[in-house]
């Protein structure tokens with residue numbers, strides 16, 4: 001039930017830092033051990049992630065997800081294909097560099113592809129077009145801000161929220177939390193729910209509020225920690 | 226009152242596409258004219274953006290902002306320094322590649338620095354840690370979705386909203402718009418405003434809603450188009 005991070009370059013480093021911050025279990029596969037300035041408590045496997053034996057050694061059969069951020073698109077494509085073959089239900093995210101690689105990586109079996117140039121370009125355009133929106137999103141998604149976080153909270157079967165409307169459960173009034181969307185268990189996203197929207201078990205609430213209040217809402221939703 | 230985009234590579238292309246989509250005036254400076262598959266109605270200047278004459282030719286003295294997305298950090302640093310010297314109050318955004326360049330670019334005079342590897346790494350981490358939040362933000366900030374957009378709307382002096390509370394002006398009840406934050410004219414960001422929060426002239430509302438309803442709110446706020 002761990003994650004495998006292939007590649008400890010500029011992106012790999014940031015990913016590992018974030019996963020560690022949230023106490024997520026993971027193992028890093030990296031060819032060059034001198035990429036690590038400090039190993040801390042990280043689980044590191046020295047080797048080439050494009051080789052099946054290394055992926056098996058990293059426990060791919062028991063893994064929850066794999067993140068492929070190797071230097072080239074060719075290597076990432078290779079890893080995605082291998083990983084998909086070794087574990088059909090694995091959650092796979094890969095980095096795309098060149099234009100056109102995104103489609104290839106998806107066809108090879110990635111669930112999500114992130115293209116740094118693409119999202120970097122969009123971010124720059126938004127910085128010009130919508131500077132305050134960019135400020136807001138950066139603030140709300142940066143870990144460590146206790147005044148504001150955007151979190152997702154899945155309502156459990158036994159939760160006391162089940163069956164109540166957003167108004168009835170006092171999320172807004174008492175906790176000062178805004179529910180900006182509800183993701184149904186079917187994957188459908190419902191935007192701008194109203195006061196009268198009823199909460200169902202299996203709903204994932206996209207919630208915006210103070211960290212301490214979000215913790216209270218998690219408890220109300222029956223989320224185990 | 227236009228923007229100058231230095232570099233038409235992978236990021237430059239995406240930036241220009243977004244600016245065109247919003248009818249923002251800009252000129253692109255690019256060394257290699259064969260970077261352009263189609264020029265459309267784009268204003269293109271062939272040349273080296275690290276040369277002051279080219280920046281002057283691009284009208285830097287009258288420009289509103291400059292975006293530097295040249296291939297290397299050294300070139301971007303050079304452009305930022307030159308641009309800041311040529312126009313002290315210009316809004317400057319630059320791309321950083323290597324670690325450590327971000328600070329250098331800020332010291333050279335950039336207002337904002339975007340590091341594609343950094344935000345790409347964060348995006349991948351969030352895809353694992355908060356997949357529904359990532360879906361929500363990608364949807365809300367992607368141009369073209371009429372069901373949901375996150376927009377910033379600055380309340381003008383003569384607006385009829387001035388002095389009313391969020392509850393009184395019916396933004397939530399009648400338009401189904403959520404105000405997730407208010408950026409004060411001082412630059413301060415106020416998160417999760419309540420029903421009783423009063424709207425003042427100069428406030429920038431960070432609003433979430435349907436495109437057609439956001440247009441109505443813009444009219445109420447006295448925004449000229």
Ligand SMILES: [Ca+2]
Nearest residue numbers: 009011012069
């Ligand atoms: Ca990497």
Ligand SMILES: [Ca+2]
Nearest residue numbers: 234235236237
């Ligand atoms: Ca570029």
